[in-house]
Amino acid sequence: MSLKFERDTTVTGAVKDAVVNHAVNKGGIVGSTATAIADAAHGNLPGTSGKHPISAVVGTAITGGRQNAGTKGYLSAYLQQLEDHPLRTKMLTAGTMAGSQELLSSWLAKDRNKHGNYFTSRVPKMAAYGALVSAPLGHFLIWVLQKIFSGRTSLRAKILQILFSNMVIAPIQNSVYLVAMALIAGAKTFRQVKATVRVSFWKVMRVSWITSPICLAFAQKFLPEHAWVPFFNLVSFVIGTYINTVTKKERLAALRKKHFGGGGPGGGRSSAVGPGSTISGGPRPDDYPPIGPNPPY
Template sequence: MSSLKIERDTFQTAVTQGAQKAADKHHGSKVAATAAAISEAASGNLPGTKGDHPISAVVGTALTGGRQNAGTKGYLAAYIKQLEDNPLRTKMLTAGTLAGAQELIASWLAKDRNKHGNYFTSRVPKMATYGALVSAPLGHCLIWALQKTFKDRTSLRSKILQILVSNLIIAPIQNSVYLVAMAIIAGARTFHQVRATVRVGFWKVMRVSWITSPLCLAFAQKFLPEHTWLPFFNLVSFVIGTYINTITKKKRLAALRKKHFGDGGRPTGGSTMGRPEDYPPLGPNPPY
């Protein structure tokens, strides 16, 4: 019995070591293949690419079916062509879709339903409208002005100056408009309420922008064509915004439960749980 146990343990150890070696070899081959693909794209040998943006070319090739489909019209290639041919329309559709999806996903993650029990609340189409009709045109104009100002200026000093202008001029404008729109969507109806929302949230939003914006802009300067900058920024904002929106919804729902149900979990005054829009105003400011 003892010798059988030793043989079995030896066999299991050998299998484990063999599997680990195979995994390491597979990982190493994937890294080598990725490095080879980037090198190929940088030299302009990848079909459909010029070698100007090797990393984005490799990513785009992977998203559109692999090297065998390189140079053919894939989803990413079609989207980039639309960005070149119809930049504003494509950006509006992109921003509207992402803004609506952000609100829907955040509602689902936070379990924030309307009074009918649905995650597709009235805020979803409002956010989509904001993204398409406000955020995208504003971003399109501001990014265009930024790119035009620094056109053909590729020195390190110019890139740093571009990042500073983006963070000190463009970001405050975009964040202020965003906070005004969010206040109105959430129920603000007076100038005082909108101003209070902007005053409370401005520096919090700016701190997030000052952390993420330089990194994103530096990445875009290095690896992305200029016409893809705004969709890239929208995608980053989508991820960050979904996280912040989810946390905000959870905090608001917890506060509403405490206010309308009390610490014991029972409704006070016949209230039923729902979104802030389902309750009467609690004070001079709307409950958003």
Template sequence: MSSLKIERDVHKTVVDNVVGNGNGVGAMTKGLVGSTAAAVTEAATGNLPGTSGKHPISEVVGTAITGGRQNAGTKGYLAAYIKQLEDNPLRTKMLTAGTLAGAQELIASWLAKDRNKHGNYFTSRVPKMATYGALVSAPLGHFLIWALQKTFKNRTSLRSKILQILVSNLIIAPIQNSVYLVAMALIAGARTFHQVRATVRVGFWKVMRVSWITSPICLAFAQKFLPESTWVPFFNLVSFIIGTYINTVTKKKRLAALRKKHFGDSSGRPAGGSMAGGPRPEDYPPLGPNPPY
């Protein structure tokens, strides 16, 4: 207890010094510095609701991000996110889907050591995936999940829950996965109907198998333990983890195939051609489940 009191006193002393010496540049920024310092002091002395005072700076930042002092003492980030889902559902889902889709591609590239010709992990597919997540996946998922929840609203029997899982897997999942594969084909460079159709034909059942394994488990868990307002962040998290893993594995396989083609087969004989300056063939298709945003 004494060490905590000393730490708080030190924070208060530093804040008083920063705010008190308002000369030159300090005087110009006194308003901003003063308000920030006052918030840190409040957190350091344990007077900010919902905080412990042990990490005043991070607690002030967290409080600011989650809506300011009026939200202090609430459940924090998740509560603020759910509030945004309730107030602005489509916009929040679009921002979430775009961010996660872009982050998934970036993280998978980093894990697989898949760089572009400039040596960067931030490839052209990152903004394309983010655009797909925000403008295609989110609005589609928003409408489909809204229709599913509306259809089964106030129906809590075991029969209704099983029927809801069947509808999700036999109607909603095929629609989402088909749109997902079409979008991935276009992002990967497909320019003709034949190329897009070939991508969907090759990847559809592989993606559906992933969906049929994970979706019933996740939906049953959500039905049992989660309120409907938290279904979206829960599905987002599961899809992000699974999608990142599958995307990473797919990239590693493609890179291994490229190295074998460039450096030769197992006997060491070169296969001809060079990757230097040439186009990078993309995955056909990327075998990731369509996130149920």
């Protein structure tokens, strides 16, 4: 039995090698993939054992390719960029997240513009805000925070750092955020901007005061200082996407109720229904001020 098993195993291995060699000789994507799998199967791929060659190849491709095999891949490269080019990396990160958040929340809420697209005019505006306003401001304020508490690792210092963040940094960032959102939404006068800030400021601050201590305590314990701002942006992305989605859904529900519930002229009927429909005879505005949180720092 043992001899038969070994012989069958040998034959099976020979067949597999033949199939791999045939695929390699074909070249192209199939050939390069087969080559990578063969290398992984023989333990020639750094950081892998050879027991699961296909998953090893897939994982290596996802984390930066063969040149990063055996390393931490994209995460390591990103953290290195944060150290080497902190402001530029934070600007690209914040801009991408802000634009993606607006696009994702529009898709989740089924909130289209008058042309039926989820990619509204707010998406590039939010991306510009994230890259040109939020990231530089957050970079500077976090630098001030870390400078004040540099070298102070006691429990008292960490608590004071959290209080300083919530009482000084968060109000500054939230105020700038609401001013920017009012301008993006189409505010033309100082009175309109002031009204947006007055109505939304304490709502945004409550979100910050809930999330800020938890996030800052986590960053103090587990993250290098240059990774703080991207981590805070990630938390804000998740919370902001949720709140922005809920806000959009509530707004659309209110428009439908006004339109179909007799709130509009003519019994609430409009000339069109659908993704590009009009409300009460006029186009649906693409932009509106959200009630969402600024990055908590």
